Amino acid sequence: MIHDVVLLGAGNLATSLAVALSNAGFPILQVYSRTVESASKLANLVGAEPICKLESLRTSASIYIVALPDDVIASIVSVLPELKGCVVHTSGSTPMSVFEGLRAKGFGVFYPFQTFSRSKIVPFSNIPICLEASNDECYASLEQFASKLSGTIVPMSSEQRRWLHLSGVFACNFTNHMLALAYQLTTEHHISFEVVKPLVEETIRKAFEGNPALYQTGPAVRNDIQTMERHAQMLKVFGLADLYKELSLSIQKLSGSDKGLKNRT
Amino acid sequence: MIHDVVLLGAGNLATSLAVALSNAGFPILQVYSRTVESASKLANLVGAEPICKLESLRTSASIYIVALPDDVIASIVSVLPELKGCVVHTSGSTPMSVFEGLRAKGFGVFYPFQTFSRSKIVPFSNIPICLEASNDECYASLEQFASKLSGTIVPMSSEQRRWLHLSGVFACNFTNHMLALAYQLTTEHHISFEVVKPLVEETIRKAFEGNPALYQTGPAVRNDIQTMERHAQMLKVFGLADLYKELSLSIQKLSGSDKGLKNRT
Numbered sequence: 001m002i003h004d005v006v007l008l009g010a011g012n013l014a015t016s017l018a019v020a021l022s023n024a025g026f027p028i029l030q031v032y033s034r035t036v037e038s039a040s041k042l043a044n045l046v047g048a049e050p051i052c053k054l055e056s057l058r059t060s061a062s063i064y065i066v067a068l069p070d071d072v073i074a075s076i077v078s079v080l081p082e083l084k085g086c087v088v089h090t091s092g093s094t095p096m097s098v099f100e101g102l103r104a105k106g107f108g109v110f111y112p113f114q115t116f117s118r119s120k121i122v123p124f125s126n127i128p129i130c131l132e133a134s135n136d137e138c139y140a141s142l143e144q145f146a147s148k149l150s151g152t153i154v155p156m157s158s159e160q161r162r163w164l165h166l167s168g169v170f171a172c173n174f175t176n177h178m179l180a181l182a183y184q185l186t187t188e189h190h191i192s193f194e195v196v197k198p199l200v201e202e203t204i205r206k207a208f209e210g211n212p213a214l215y216q217t218g219p220a221v222r223n224d225i226q227t228m229e230r231h232a233q234m235l236k237v238f239g240l241a242d243l244y245k246e247l248s249l250s251i252q253k254l255s256g257s258d259k260g261l262k263n264r265t
Numbered sequence: 266m267i268h269d270v271v272l273l274g275a276g277n278l279a280t281s282l283a284v285a286l287s288n289a290g291f292p293i294l295q296v297y298s299r300t301v302e303s304a305s306k307l308a309n310l311v312g313a314e315p316i317c318k319l320e321s322l323r324t325s326a327s328i329y330i331v332a333l334p335d336d337v338i339a340s341i342v343s344v345l346p347e348l349k350g351c352v353v354h355t356s357g358s359t360p361m362s363v364f365e366g367l368r369a370k371g372f373g374v375f376y377p378f379q380t381f382s383r384s385k386i387v388p389f390s391n392i393p394i395c396l397e398a399s400n401d402e403c404y405a406s407l408e409q410f411a412s413k414l415s416g417t418i419v420p421m422s423s424e425q426r427r428w429l430h431l432s433g434v435f436a437c438n439f440t441n442h443m444l445a446l447a448y449q450l451t452t453e454h455h456i457s458f459e460v461v462k463p464l465v466e467e468t469i470r471k472a473f474e475g476n477p478a479l480y481q482t483g484p485a486v487r488n489d490i491q492t493m494e495r496h497a498q499m500l501k502v503f504g505l506a507d508l509y510k511e512l513s514l515s516i517q518k519l520s521g522s523d524k525g526l527k528n529r530t
Binding site for chain 1 (some may be wrong): 276338347351358373378379380382384389391393395396404417420421424426427428429431432434435436437438439440441442443444445447448449450452453454455456457458459460461462463464465466467469470472473476477478480481482483484485486491492495496499500504505507508509511515516518519
């Protein structure tokens with residue numbers, strides 16, 4: 001059973017996670033970060049010891065959570081001492097095998113599928129936590145641990161996780177970009193972006209009723225060539241005409257209605 | 266003052282609008298549609314007379330709402346008789362000038378900025394209604410009328426409206442497509458699409474805190490070339506690699522971080 005935590009990382013995810021762990025009653029023994037400042041800032045928030053050298057790492061915690069940028073996980077793991085607890089990382093795109101060779105009770109992945117901000121502590125209760133472990137005992141501990149934080153625990157292989165991570169680029173990063181472009185188009189024409197909010201909320205509500213492709217609306221899916229051409233023309237000044245055409249074509253491909261457009265060109 | 270309505274159209278928007286009007290206490294005298302079946306279906310729902318010939322149109326209603334597809338508005342308008350009330354259409358991309366030459370008390374636009382479904386009556390209370398009118402008296406009537414349906418009334422020129430309509434393609438149609446692709450990527454890998462929902466909800470919540478471009482996250486905005494290349498590689502089998510690259514480049518352009526990518530190629 002997991003009863004205390006060492007956290008490696010002090011970024012957005014680590015901060016929200018540390019607060020959630022603290023609220024759930026898990027003592028955080030240490031917070032590691034490359035700089036004393038960031039280690040101290042988060043450690044002070046949750047009553048942990050800040051460390052910025054891995055030699056200072058206590059080796060008897062029941063879980064070590066590596067919440068560091070993807071590109072430094074492997075190098076940190078390679079210099080970890082022998083640890084008595086389980087070691088997990090929080091990365092969507094890093095396979096569990098990054099831990100192979102590590103001397104520990106077990107290892108695994110604890111991947112909270114959410115976007116974390118600097119400015120806001122995101123509560124964990126609603127966040128799906130995707131779990132993977134090197135052995136059953138480690139998985140059982142992780143599952144019990146994660147269930148103290150969230151109501152949604154999802155067992156997931158490394159292969160599935162990298163696809164979920166990529167889905168998140170569409171669902172979060174690209175969706176945000178679509179809204180950023182809508183913001184640009186409205187505010188440039190002196191229209192409050194708030195006017196767009198009910199439309200987006202209804203779009204999201206509908207999308208999760210099933211397969212969003214079945215609820216696709218707009219000029220592309222009905223192959224309204226005249227409107228699409230007018231839109232592309234309007235968007236030239238924003239440098240967005242090509243993106244508009246690519247997105248429209250992608251909608252038509254997914255809906256199987258791209259025959260019309262193909263005949264056209 | 267507007268006290269009764271004739272509705273031209275019986276589609277998704279017309280249906281939600283008719284129900285909202287009915288609930289707000291406005292008698293709907295007639296519902297026009299090209300076919301008797303669709304006219305009757307909606308007319309029966311709201312206690313109106315179904316008509317499918319414009320010769321049957323009563324000329325004394327205080328408002329005529331043309332909720333027909335964009336490409337038929339002009340031709341319908343050209344054959345309307347002289348009308349005692351105001352005439353409006355509900356189209357985002359049709360200028361108010363489509364009504365020029367019409368013999369009526371006034372004309373204008375009543376554009377509810379929302380996506381309407383066949384399967385669900387969408388309540389109007391939360392929908393921004395964008396208004397434009399040919400004269401002050403008609404605008405004042407429209408404003409009073411619209412305020413019985415919605416708490417958000419937005420005066421808007423034809424020029425602004427076509428940009429808002431185009432913003433809606435990004436905020437609704439393209440956003441839905443991003444979610445449709447996330448659905449495809451998750452379900453193909455046996456991951457429930459529900460796992461994605463909290464991420465999308467948090468993305469939307471953040472986006473409306475200000476300019477969404479300022480909250481952009483993901484590999485593109487941090488110019489994480491290695492991750493972007495891995496993602497593009499993964500997406501080849503889905504035919505989505507080019508779209509991924511276009512979207513990533515567009516994120517970089519908007520954030521001004523496209524220098525790195527340009528140097529790269």
